[in-house]
Amino acid sequence: MAEILTMAKKDGRVIAQENETKVLRALHRFGWLRAKDLAGLIWQAWAANPQAEPSMQPVQATQSGLRSAQVTLRRMILTRLVLSATIRSGSRIYTLSQPGAQRLRLSGVSADSGKDLVRDFSDAHFLHRAIANEIAIAGISEGFRVSTEREVARDRWFGGSTGIAGKKPDVILRATNRVWWVEVERSRKNQRDYARLIEWLNSVARDNRRAQESALLPFGVHWAKILFVCRQAFEGKLRADLKAVGWTDSLIDTLIRFHSIDLYSVRSIL
Numbered sequence: 001m002a003e004i005l006t007m008a009k010k011d012g013r014v015i016a017q018e019n020e021t022k023v024l025r026a027l028h029r030f031g032w033l034r035a036k037d038l039a040g041l042i043w044q045a046w047a048a049n050p051q052a053e054p055s056m057q058p059v060q061a062t063q064s065g066l067r068s069a070q071v072t073l074r075r076m077i078l079t080r081l082v083l084s085a086t087i088r089s090g091s092r093i094y095t096l097s098q099p100g101a102q103r104l105r106l107s108g109v110s111a112d113s114g115k116d117l118v119r120d121f122s123d124a125h126f127l128h129r130a131i132a133n134e135i136a137i138a139g140i141s142e143g144f145r146v147s148t149e150r151e152v153a154r155d156r157w158f159g160g161s162t163g164i165a166g167k168k169p170d171v172i173l174r175a176t177n178r179v180w181w182v183e184v185e186r187s188r189k190n191q192r193d194y195a196r197l198i199e200w201l202n203s204v205a206r207d208n209r210r211a212q213e214s215a216l217l218p219f220g221v222h223w224a225k226i227l228f229v230c231r232q233a234f235e236g237k238l239r240a241d242l243k244a245v246g247w248t249d250s251l252i253d254t255l256i257r258f259h260s261i262d263l264y265s266v267r268s269i270l
Contacts, residue, residue: 031150039065047143085118147172
């Protein structure tokens with residue numbers, strides 16, 4: 001009986017260590033995450049392969065998953081594997097500590113401490129990254145191969161440091177040979193950046209019409225859609241301005257899909 005209890009206790013420790021490793025790897029990929037992000041990412045099952053286009057629906061963490069994430073994070077703070085910070089909006093976020101990064105490096109992952117990522121930053125920056133993270137987690141849960149905003153910022157995606165036609169996405173979702181490019185538009189773009197966006201979309205449209213392989217994407221990869229998470233006013237303006245430079249409604253709807261930013265509740269995120 002004592003031997004059975006010892007084995008059960010050992011199994012519990014193994015499971016706890018496996019969960020800690022999953023948390024460390026997630027923080028390495030995303031930079032920082034909230035407890036609810038980790039609960040939705042680690043303590044819920046993922047689809048093996050996408051069954052449809054990205055739904056863009058945020059993952060709803062279960063209460064048991066959230067409790068598991070909180071317990072694991074509390075333990076990892078005590079053992080100094082993660083750092084936590086409460087930002088100005090009141091949200092609590094978690095990132096890799098130096099010992100946590102070192103534990104990943106021992107397993108062959110080139111990880112660094114995220115201490116600089118949790119220094120004070122604006123609410124606008126936090127909300128943009130939080131939405132991008134939710135989109136990436138939703139994509140992972142649906143079986144897509146994902147490049148997170150953090151990975152893109154560190155050039156760890158197929159576009160590298162130069163991007164695609166000089167631009168980087170907020171999130172990349174891939175399934176077999178198709179790619180969905182995600183843009184999160186929370187605030188109004190300045191005139192120069194907006195003009196560059198129109199020019200970039202024109203480049204993508206021309207590339208998508210090529211009879212041969214894409215000249216912009218890696219060999220064998222094709223455009224699925226450009227996904228904008230935005231307000232209705234941005235959608236209306238972009239549609240009108242694209243039509244003004246020759247796009248048809250059919251072309252817009254074939255290449256671009258708009259999702260309301262209201263899908264990502266600011267109150268829930270904060």
